[in-house]
Amino acid sequence: MIVLDKEHKLFTLHTQNTTYQMKADAYGVLLHTYYGPRVRGGDLSCLLQYTDRSFSPNPNAAGTCRTYSLDVLPREYAASGGGDFRIPSLEVEGPDGSHTASLRFAEAQVRPGKYALEGLPAFFGTEAEADTLVITLEDAALQLQVELFYGVFEAHDLITRAVRVVNRGEGTVRLRQAASLCLDLPGGDWDLITFDGRHVMERCPSRAPLRPGVQSVGSVRGTSSHQHNPFAILCGRDAGEEHGLCYGAMLLYSGNFQAAAERSQFESSRLVLGIHPYHFCWTLDPGASFTTPEAALVCSSQGFGAMSRRFHRAIRSNLLRDPYGDRRKPVLVNSWEATYFDFDADKLVELAAASAPLGVELFVLDDGWFGARDSDSSGLGDWTVNERKLPGGLEALVTRIQALGMSFGLWVEPEMVNEDSELYRAHPDWALSVPGRGPSRGRAQLVLDFSRKEVRDHIYAALKRVLSSADVSYVKWDMNRSLTDVWSAALAPERQGEVYHRYVLGVYEMLERLRQDFPNLLIEGCSGGGGRFDGGMLYYTPQIWCSDNTDAVDRLRIQYGTSFGYPPCTMGAHVSATPNEQTGRTASLETRGAVAMSGTFGYEMDLGKSSPEERETIRKQVEFFKKHHHLLQTGDYYRLTSPFQEGPYTAWAHVSPDGREALVNLVTGSTHAALPFTSLRLQGLDPNLDYRVNGGKLWPGDVLLTAGYPIPLFLGDYQTFQLYLEAVDASSPAF
Numbered sequence: 001m002i003v004l005d006k007e008h009k010l011f012t013l014h015t016q017n018t019t020y021q022m023k024a025d026a027y028g029v030l031l032h033t034y035y036g037p038r039v040r041g042g043d044l045s046c047l048l049q050y051t052d053r054s055f056s057p058n059p060n061a062a063g064t065c066r067t068y069s070l071d072v073l074p075r076e077y078a079a080s081g082g083g084d085f086r087i088p089s090l091e092v093e094g095p096d097g098s099h100t101a102s103l104r105f106a107e108a109q110v111r112p113g114k115y116a117l118e119g120l121p122a123f124f125g126t127e128a129e130a131d132t133l134v135i136t137l138e139d140a141a142l143q144l145q146v147e148l149f150y151g152v153f154e155a156h157d158l159i160t161r162a163v164r165v166v167n168r169g170e171g172t173v174r175l176r177q178a179a180s181l182c183l184d185l186p187g188g189d190w191d192l193i194t195f196d197g198r199h200v201m202e203r204c205p206s207r208a209p210l211r212p213g214v215q216s217v218g219s220v221r222g223t224s225s226h227q228h229n230p231f232a233i234l235c236g237r238d239a240g241e242e243h244g245l246c247y248g249a250m251l252l253y254s255g256n257f258q259a260a261a262e263r264s265q266f267e268s269s270r271l272v273l274g275i276h277p278y279h280f281c282w283t284l285d286p287g288a289s290f291t292t293p294e295a296a297l298v299c300s301s302q303g304f305g306a307m308s309r310r311f312h313r314a315i316r317s318n319l320l321r322d323p324y325g326d327r328r329k330p331v332l333v334n335s336w337e338a339t340y341f342d343f344d345a346d347k348l349v350e351l352a353a354a355s356a357p358l359g360v361e362l363f364v365l366d367d368g369w370f371g372a373r374d375s376d377s378s379g380l381g382d383w384t385v386n387e388r389k390l391p392g393g394l395e396a397l398v399t400r401i402q403a404l405g406m407s408f409g410l411w412v413e414p415e416m417v418n419e420d421s422e423l424y425r426a427h428p429d430w431a432l433s434v435p436g437r438g439p440s441r442g443r444a445q446l447v448l449d450f451s452r453k454e455v456r457d458h459i460y461a462a463l464k465r466v467l468s469s470a471d472v473s474y475v476k477w478d479m480n481r482s483l484t485d486v487w488s489a490a491l492a493p494e495r496q497g498e499v500y501h502r503y504v505l506g507v508y509e510m511l512e513r514l515r516q517d518f519p520n521l522l523i524e525g526c527s528g529g530g531g532r533f534d535g536g537m538l539y540y541t542p543q544i545w546c547s548d549n550t551d552a553v554d555r556l557r558i559q560y561g562t563s564f565g566y567p568p569c570t571m572g573a574h575v576s577a578t579p580n581e582q583t584g585r586t587a588s589l590e591t592r593g594a595v596a597m598s599g600t601f602g603y604e605m606d607l608g609k610s611s612p613e614e615r616e617t618i619r620k621q622v623e624f625f626k627k628h629h630h631l632l633q634t635g636d637y638y639r640l641t642s643p644f645q646e647g648p649y650t651a652w653a654h655v656s657p658d659g660r661e662a663l664v665n666l667v668t669g670s671t672h673a674a675l676p677f678t679s680l681r682l683q684g685l686d687p688n689l690d691y692r693v694n695g696g697k698l699w700p701g702d703v704l705l706t707a708g709y710p711i712p713l714f715l716g717d718y719q720t721f722q723l724y725l726e727a728v729d730a731s732s733p734a735f
């Protein structure tokens with residue numbers, strides 16, 4: 001609900017459990033008065049204090065008043081140069097070379113439903129689900145208009161933000177920084193949690209107290225990156241999984257980003273999230289506008305678990321555009337780790353034939369099917385079927401796969417080109433490179449300049465031909481290197497600071513075209529695994545290959561970290577061969593299955609090499625997944641223990657929204673002799689109901705929530721244990 005008090009220029013956003021408030025003060029400065037647990041409302045600017053602070057300048061409009069300074073007030077969207085020395089949200093270079101803007105309130109408007117952003121990913125919502133507030137600020141001297149968009153999803157406790165900057169003046173201005181979100185909070189005593197890592201070990205949470213000054217993470221790799229995720233949490237020092245105040249901030253963007261937090265001299269804190277200012281400079285000619293990516297905020301006073309579940313629900317219902325909706329997606333087998341580049345049609349059909357009787361429904365042909373692609377150093381860019389490997393093209397192969405009762409999926413990497421390719425030989429200037437310099441290679445490939453329409457059009461036409469040549473129901477859209485040599489032949493020198501962002505817009509445009517032309521196609525995102533796992537990609541690709549690391553034990557950490565912002569149904573996760581190819585670790589099929597099931601679920605191995613016993617286990621595993629998919633896909637997710645903390649096991653649960661059904665998963669760590677007894681305290685159940693556990697005894701919900709369930713002792717490392725709980729209606733004697 002949005003309460004617009006025009007008279008007092010007071011703007012209050014209420015969600016079910018939170019309140020967010022702004023007020024334009026006597027000078028027209030938009031102040032941020034409150035964001036936290038829901039309060040009744042009223043004018044919360046009474047919380048703000050004013051005093052004379054040395055070295056904190058007073059704006060010209062304040063005259064001789066020394067107690068008013070932008071340097072100390074909580075701001076909603078702070079431009080640089082006006083006496084606020086904290087991290088700015090906006091830095092504008094005026095036609096005269098100045099870097100100062102003074103944004104003052106102009107008007108506010110409420111609109112039913114959720115705003116959309118042209119060409120950019122954004123949460124969507126009907127009038128029943130969301131409302132929009134648009135606050136317009138203006139800089140009179142530059143004649144610059146800044147529109148702040150707020151989307152309020154009351155039931156999800158989610159607030160989205162985006163900003164549009166319009167040049168209404170007669171000169172050209174340049175944006176040096178345009179953040180999506182600025183959040184000023186009182187107090188300096190916060191912890192910052194970021195999600196960091198590397199290729200094959202993405203999104204590990206890292207928590208540290210805010211120190212005085214600026215702390216930031218980000219990406220300048222052209223993608224959101226394996227190294228840092230565009231999602232961060234500010235939380236109280238005492239906040240944990242089930243208690244404490246926390247603020248989650250997510251940027252729906254797949255390119256360079258920065259998440260910067262600052263603890264100021266007077267113990268207030270600021271979080272700024274948006275496109276990274278590195279090599280960003282956007283020219284706005286008279287009349288032109290720039291729209292930032294969207295950011296989304298969730299506040300929870302019941303810890304990280306509740307925060308995550310709010311993001312999960314909102315993402316599932318108002319961000320993903322999944323052709324399957326809540327219907328179960330097919331269980332897939334992917335050819336990559338089974339064959340790498342070494343296959344022909346018979347080998348592929350053999351792989352599929354070994355999988356179909358086990359209940360696997362979708363066969364995905366990974367890399368190696370096109371051009372002269374016999375290794376990773378050639379062929380990218382040539383999106384025509386390699387008829388030497390696949391005589392008769394895709395159609396012949398798909399017919400054989402479908403005859404096994406399976407559907408067919410395909411891997412592509414449209415943004416890339418190998419120098420050893422027909423495409424590169426014909427259009428060497430289509431790859432990003434700086435004139436006079438040889439471009440850096442990554443995995444022996446260069447990056448196509450997707451900021452250019454003719455490049456996108458050419459690649460799109462080739463992809464469309466391939467995807468129309470056979471019945472393809474799934475595509476894995478990969479992207480296997482970071483951007484370097486970022487310079488576009490299509491832009492003037494003073495506009496080269498636009499290339500990174502235009503590249504991302506180009507990727508989004510391609511994905512949108514694909515969605516429009518093939519509305520039933522399920523697209524899985526991928527960038528060397530989880531190098532572009534972000535809310536922006538999720539708008540186009542409702543699932544993303546979580547990591548190239550398929551080791552079940554490492555995946556416990558990767559999927560745990562990923563779950564802080566993103567729901568399990570978005571995490572591409574497969575059972576792969578053991579010993580694992582990335583770590584050499586051995587884990588049981590049951591353990592690998594339980595971990596993969598908490599994502600999209602599938603196999604990434606040659607199932608023909610499995611023993612009869614293993615095949616039976618796999619058949620049962622697939623059956624189990626199909627039976628419980630609704631819980632796994634749409635249940636609420638509870639992190640019961642952390643794989644990063646010393647403990648005998650990692651546990652998590654999927655609980656139906658009504659609390660009547662739950663699937664609890666547990667994987668033990670490396671074992672020791674004479675282990676102590678432990679019980680696992682569950683969450684999300686109804687204390688007043690009794691639950692039948694694994695079809696056997698009845699357990700009272702309140703006991704499971706407080707005392708927990710006793711965990712049997714296991715022999716061996718990395719054992720798994722699954723509990724299926726179902727509430728029974730009549731209260732019968734428990735135990």
Ligand code: GLA
Binds near residue numbers: 367
């Ligand atoms: C990337 C992906 C893998 C696989 C290979 C193919 O590394 O993450 O899953 O598709 O590319 O080259």
